[in-house]
Amino acid sequence: MPTTTTAAAPARAALTRLEHDVLYAIGCGLTDAEIAIALAGPEHSVARQAGQILTALGLRNRADAIVHAFDCGLVTPGHGPRGRVAGTAFEPGLRICVLGPLRAWRSGQPVDLGPVRQQAVLAVLALRPDRAVSRDELLDGLWGTEPPTGNVVPVYIYRLRKILRIGDGADSLPARDRCGYRLASSAVDVDLARMEGFVTEAGEAERAGDLVEAVRSCSRALDLFGGEPLAGLPGPFVELERLRLAARRITLARRKAGWQLRLGRTTETITELFALAAAEPLDEPIAVLLMRALHHSGRRAEALAVFDRTRRRLRDELGVLPNDLLRRERHAMLRGDESPGRDLPGR
Template sequence: MTNTVRFNVLGPVRAWREGAELDLGSPQQRAVLAVLLFHGGALVTLDELVAAIWDDEPPRTAVGTTRTYVHRLRRVLERDPGKPTLLRSAGGGYAINSRTVDLHDFQQRLDAAAVAEHAGRAAQAAEELDQALAMWNGPALAGVPGRYAEAQRARLAEVRLTTMERRQEIAIALGHHRDAVPELTALVGEHPFRERARQLLMLALAGSGRRADALAVFRDAHRLLADEFGVEPGPELQRIHREILDGEAPGPTPGAGQRSTAVRRRADLAGRAA
């Protein structure tokens, strides 16, 4: 009988077998599992696991405790812990033989969106990005301690934001300006210094006939950047502002479609130790 376990890392670290959720234990034990999953089947040494859990201050019992975490995970994940097929040992380290991870599926959706967009199928690209974003259930590795988890959380948060922006950029390109406004408004509210989100919100508002609101978005950005950093808005934001002032229909950022490839690279599951 095959041992198929489904893992989630785009949110709390969780696992299921045949629809039943598995008890993965303490946050530190979940941290061990997360490191193994993020290495996509590659061997992770015991020292790397210890560092991921305790950073620079491991206790004297760290090695033994880490081995205990692996042993406990094996008891949960394997049908027969004495004959492991999923969590294997080799060369003083460990690896998980699994591709059933939500991050892997997220990556595949981003790839499919990029292919569709390159072929001129914008509606299909939008659908793929919707499917990708629907996989998230909060911050990646929520509740997992350590610098390793924090670095992955920050990296994937940026990938998620970039994907959200790209999704709304496609909506605007398809003429769905009004549909894009609510999510972009929320994005700007949560990330007020993120200029790309502001650019897209201005485009969506202008395309919805809300020219005054689009100009207000620029004024707010100008004030925030001046107050916090003493700088002006970037050239792209200024260009969109200038075109709206001149009564023109502002266009998208030149070459914006190339960002989908960048998103794919940043979300790649392999070689992810920060």
């Protein structure tokens, strides 16, 4: 980690670990795009975190943040050159992102992972850290009932080892044992693992009654999604994982919205829920959350319009009626029920 002095304590106390790392990178003169590469995350998330840093520390702009990083001893003159962020938080041997198009960085530099089937092999291993995956499992998961002839899997593994070689060590990634091929979680930073870590933090915060921190951790988990998970990769295993991760994202978005409503943050929640409902027009829990947020903001007619629109889509596209939760929400609004005790979907 970067050299710090005791003067850096106020900055650390006010920021999360990730925001501390972003502040250090800003102090080193990196742009948002460079920080996103270093942290293996989306650029829009870096911009949002930078804004949170300015608010938390009472700073006016990015220039003030750079000055603050130097003044508190977080960044030392002559250290942390532009384009490279020193410290373990920025220098994992290998980073892999599966919560979007598959991407990988070796020692902070993006790598070309080769053809899509080769990428899919790496994706399977990244989605099953510390578990050996056999050649037959890879063939079934990526080619289904029409596996290729020849030794295509060992060839892909050989190429991936060359691509992912880190330093001059003898260890190979992916590793091979008698049961198959695997990626050790201790040697690889996969965004999925970080996402689940944030989800765990959010759950712990909710149980402790700290909904503000629960929302914050959930936002950090959602920020790791950089588009459609595993976009463009083939195979039945990848397709199932793509659906699972997409569903996971929706579930997290619903949980976050539910917590925000319990905190009374209706304005920002309505904006997020409108976007979510446009992307998932048949998701009834999202419709319920949007109806409730609109109703609590005094926009009852719009809330009832959400019900009507959702009912039509369910009828026309699926041939079904709205579920009990959605119907009860409408009836409660017609009765003028403002009870906050009703269960929120996504909890």
